[in-house]
Amino acid sequence: MDVYLPIANLSVNGLWIIALGGLTGLLSGLFGVGGGFLTTPLLIFSGIPPTVAAASASTQVTGASISGVFAHARRKGVDFKMGGVMIAGGVVGAIIGSLLFRFFESIGQIDVVISILYVVLLGTIGSLMLREAITALRPPQDGVTRKAAKRRHHRLVAMLPLRWRFYGSGLYISPLAPLILGTVVGILTMLMGVGGGFILVPAMLYIIGMSAGVVVGTSLFQIMAVTMVATMVHALTTQAVDIVLAALLLLGSVSGAQIGTQLAQKARPEVLRVILAAIVLAVAIRMLVGLSYQPDEIFSVSGL
Structure with missing residues (x-):
């Protein structure tokens, strides 16, 4: 079933x-990631x-996240206050990212920048996640099962001023910690077309120190809002949003997110992290x- 994409100017x-x-x-329902880190490269x-x-x-990513947020909210798995702070940072980041996107596009390097960002970020995060997950799955050498250490925020987060209570987490x-994290994710959303969940989830766990029970739902809540903003900014500035392509992706993503949420409640978190890390590394x-691949035919444009 071939469909013509008007903005991309090709049939798929x-x-x-x-x-x-x-x-x-x-993936969105299983891991709390928007799925853009896989969607964009495969496209x-x-x-x-x-x-x-x-x-x-x-x-x-917006459609998949909305579906996932409703599913997690029903079981009280969303910290809306924490998510709101990260959304504020994400909006600022999306505006900064749009300026960077237009700059790299104007000098003809946006395609290379997108690819390099994927290789560096996915390779680094995938490696760290895989190592941590394998360590958690490995049985103790002395045969004694140890209780998991209580999760705490990073010492740099503890040094920041103006403390708030986030009861859900x-x-x-x-609040500066989630605000800065949201800003970084907003920039990446504009540049890479990702929700940023593959960065959000590890950062919320190991830097902010959030409870594992609310990480996935809160991540999706932030992703949902920031990708909405990013889509509107792209539509107004770069005019690169192909509505036909987006509609086809949404048809599958909404139902897929519901299935993923159900599976996430039954699977071991360590196993899920190994699978996610393997997928991230494969894409990187x-x-x-x-x-690094050089095509058979190389074309160049030179001024006359």
Whole structure:
């Protein structure tokens, strides 16, 4: 079933795009990630221009996140106060990211920047997550099962002023920590078309020290709002959002997120982290190969 994409100016298999949306929706419900870190590279691998892929993927991430937030909110798995602070930072980050996007686009380097960001961020985070998850799964050498240490926020977070109580997360920390985190994620959302969950989830666990029970839902709540803003900014500035492509992705992602949320309640968190880390590393390696691969025919444009 071929479908014409007006902004990308090419035809694609509509069923493949819907299936891709379902897969990223499943990841959204399972891991609390928007799924954009997988959607954008797979769209690029399918021949979609990187600028259109990044802008349109943020629209699909919004749909998957909305579905996941409702599912987690029903079991009180969302810290709305913490999410609200991160959303404020995300809006600022989206504006900064849009300026960076237009700058790199104006000098003709936006495609390379997007690819490099994927390789560096996904490679680093995937490696750290895989090491931590494998350590958690490995049985103790002395045969004694140890109780997991209580999660605490990073010492740099403790140094920040103006502390607030975040009852949903059980924390008493400065709002500057989630505000800065939200700003960074907002910038990445604009540049890479990602929700930022693959950065949010580890940062919320190991830097902010949030309870594991509310991390996934709160991450999706922040992703939902920031990707809405990012989509509107892209539509007004870069004009790279392909509504047909976004609609096809949304068809699959909403139902996939519901299925992922149900599976997440039954699976071991350590196993889920191993799977997510393996997926992240696989995408990073594929993007690295794409950066280093030299095509058979090289074209150049020179002034007369």
